[in-house]
Amino acid sequence: MNPFATLLARHSTPSRQLGLPGPDRDQVLRMLEIAVHVPDHGRLTPWRFLRIAGDARAKLGQALAARLIEREPDPPEARIAKERERFTHAPCVIAVIATLTPGHKIPESEQVQSGSCACFSLLLAADALGFGAQWLTGWAAYDPRILELLGVGANERVLGFIHIGTPVAPQADRERPDPATLLTDWQPA
Numbered sequence: 001m002n003p004f005a006t007l008l009a010r011h012s013t014p015s016r017q018l019g020l021p022g023p024d025r026d027q028v029l030r031m032l033e034i035a036v037h038v039p040d041h042g043r044l045t046p047w048r049f050l051r052i053a054g055d056a057r058a059k060l061g062q063a064l065a066a067r068l069i070e071r072e073p074d075p076p077e078a079r080i081a082k083e084r085e086r087f088t089h090a091p092c093v094i095a096v097i098a099t100l101t102p103g104h105k106i107p108e109s110e111q112v113q114s115g116s117c118a119c120f121s122l123l124l125a126a127d128a129l130g131f132g133a134q135w136l137t138g139w140a141a142y143d144p145r146i147l148e149l150l151g152v153g154a155n156e157r158v159l160g161f162i163h164i165g166t167p168v169a170p171q172a173d174r175e176r177p178d179p180a181t182l183l184t185d186w187q188p189a
Contacts, residue, residue, distance in 0.1 A: 010124060011173045013132030015089045018165030022053070022091025023131060031125035031164075032094075038117035042104065046111035047118045047159070050095040050150060057087040060149075067145055086138070090163035094122060095150065098157050112159065119160045132167035135160045 023031065032049055040046070052060055064083040068075050087093050098115040100108050119135050126133035140146045141158035152158060 006128060007124070009173075010127050011171060012123070012134045013167045013171050015134045015136060015163035017168050017171070018090035018132050018134070018163055019168045020091050020166060022165045023126070023129065027129055027131075028092065028094070031122055031129065034125035034128070035096075035118045035122040038114055038121050040114050041110050042106035044101055044104065044106060044111060044114075046099055046101065047115035048097050048099055048156075050097060052087055052093040052095065052161075053091065057093065058084075060087050061085055063149055064140055064146065067143060070145075071143075086140070087161070087163075090134075090165040092164045094162045094164065096122065096159045096162060097152055098159050099153075100155050100157070102155060112157075115159045119162060122162050126162070126164045130166075131164050132171065133162055133164045135162050137161065 028051060035049070036045075061084040064086055065080045068080060068083045096115055096119045098112050100111050102108065104111075123133045123135055137158065137160055141161065147156075147158065150158070
């Protein structure tokens with residue numbers, strides 16, 4: 001397939017519309033092989049990956065529901081159910097975690113940007129292997145107790161949860177902006 005056609009066809013598939021089959025271990029490793037081919041100023045490898053699959057998805061959902069009840073008095077049952085199911089739709093979720101080196105000559109912002117590129121490359125890789133994927137964060141990516149549960153260290157942060165599976169229905173692409181309207185040429189004064 002033409003690489004430009006592949007890139008132009010990429011779109012997110014909502015996690016609720018991702019089902020079986022999901023990627024097997026070899027496919028996940030192949031996607032991650034692509035994800036690590038991102039700009040990495042200073043060769044710091046400022047990211048790592050955490051796979052959430054199988055029964056771990058429901059267990060994480062139970063932890064989210066329990067944490068929601070701790071955080072908010074009397075949340076609606078629908079909200080509790082949503083948190084319980086948050087990670088159960090797609091058969092595989094990869095958390096991309098920034099592993100920052102504070103005080104390094106490479107600014108932390110560039111380290112985070114490298115990790116964000118890894119998120120996007122993972123989306124592209126999933127698409128190239130015929131899967132659908134969606135990059136999500138949500139409150140779980142920032143909650144201290146959930147981060148501790150996931151083993152996210154003090155110098156780390158979750159950049160995204162990449163939900164990966166097989167689309168259960170065709171997805172229409174959204175309207176995209178015209179690049180010509182976003183481009184200006186800088187001229188010296």
